[in-house]
Amino acid sequence: MFGGNRNNNNNRDSLSTVMTPDNPPKKSGGGGSSVTGFDPEGLERAAKAARELDASRNASQAIELIKTQEVTKQHEAAAKRAEMEAYAQQQRAQNIEREAEEARKTLDAQTQHERHRAEYMDELERKRQVDMLNAQKYMQEEQLKKQEEMVARQEEMRRKTAEHEAALKTKMELAKAQAEADGRIRQERQNHDLILEKMRQEAMERRDTVLKSIQDAGKLIGEGLQSYLDDTTKLRNTALTVTGIAVGVYTARTSIGVAGRFVEARLGKPSLVRETSRFSVGQALRQPVPTFQRLLGMNKETDALKGIVLNPSLETQLSKIAVSTANTKKNNAPFRHLLLHGAPGTGKTMFARGLAHHSGLDYAILTGGDIAPLGRDAVTELHKLFDWAKTSRRGLLVFVDEADAFLQNREVTKISEDQRNALNAFLFRTGTESNQFMMVYASNQPNQFDPALLDRVDEMVEFDLPGVEERRQMIAMYIDKYLLNPPGRAKKVITEGIGTNEIEEVVKLTEGFSGRAISKLAIAWQAAAYGTAGAVLDRETFFQTVEHHKQSMLTKDQWLLEAEKRALLLTADA
Structure with missing residues (x-):
């Protein structure tokens, strides 16, 4: 393998030696060029290299290697093309995004522009409407001013016309009156003598008539009076008749006054009393059975605190007062005067009624506000009240509600002279203890009472607002x-x-x-x-x-x- 590789390398080297441009083909013929300009040495060297390559043992492997390198280069070129396509695709996507962003920005800009344009158009429209309204208002005001000026001119013309007509009418009336006066004056002057003669004759006739009437009346009265004076019997009877009539009138007036005062003191009700349990004709007609039961003493004693809910300490105090008052009446002892003070609606009036029923007393209710309006008559009415109270067989509980409205401190409060006299009369009638009537005062402001009245109070009871229980x-x-x-x-x-x-x-x-x-x-x-x-x-x-x-x-x-x-x-x- 190593030898083959070396051969391949040698072949590549030889090929590179043959193919590289650094080894230009040598010129044949001692360095001369071809006549045609074509150098055959390159082809010869290539043919020689091809023969050597074919004669080599690694020729096929070199070719395969060259193919493999070519394929690899092709794959690399394909990968580069794919990479370039991906990059181009990415660039296109980015371009699309940029275009979309630019389009969105453009749309936003167009939308904002349209909005600004709409706002501007709306503002222009509002301004136009305001200008139009102002113009209409100005036109209306101008028209109204013109109408007012026209009305004023018409009114001025009407007034001047009326004044002119009134002046003409006045002149006509004056002229007419002057003409009538002148006519009457001329007539009076022409008939003056006749009128004087007529008046003289009428005066003489009235004088004669009056004198004749006086003479006839005097003669008639004189004859009648002379006849009456000559008759002694008539004179005596006349004197006795006049005397009897005078005595009868005086006796009747005196008797009627005495009977009226007696009936008023016994059966009547003073004007100051708002409510009472004493007998009266009206009450007997309205409630006959309870009235006669009370007169006959058939009513049972009731609890003074019946129907009243109070705290235990106050209930104990009031129970003692009720028992003490009942025993005071039984023993015919002087009554004690009470002052009930506290907030409105806490049971003061209810207790006063219950106390009267429990102790067997009659009760009478009056208010302090009814006394001041009476003025000068207040003193008389107060004396009638206490005279009426003394005539009660059972004893009377006088309950004065809102007493501070009448019994105010004279040194602090400015009161009229009539109120001062009424207060003095009240203090005079309540200054001494009595077994005929009992005073019970109720007030929301007891600090306003006159010191003289507080001196007449024997016991004070405070009514508080109810607690939880x-x-x-x-x-x-x-x-x-x-x-x-x-x-x-x-x-x-x-x-x-x-x-x-x-x-x-x-x-x-x-x-x-x-x-x-x-x-x-x-x-x-x-x-x-x-x-x-x-x-x-x-x-x-x-x-x-x-x-x-x-x-x-x-x-x-x-x-x-x-x-x-x-x-x-x-x-x-x-």
């Missing part, structure tokens, strides 16, 4: 009263989805509510239920009513604060 009891009581077992023929309310948990939630939501507010809340529940077809109160309506009620209370409180601020400002200005 009191609210729970009140809500249960009013639900039973207005929803489950309403009074009279009222329809029962059907509750859906309302149980103990809902009631406990309402107890929390009603913090700050008074007893009256809780009662109104129950009435609102009843009204909400009656607003449905079957008088049904569901859970949602139940809580919505509570929220609406709370919002209403907040609004009222805001109004009260604003009113107090205004009052303070007015006081400061004064």
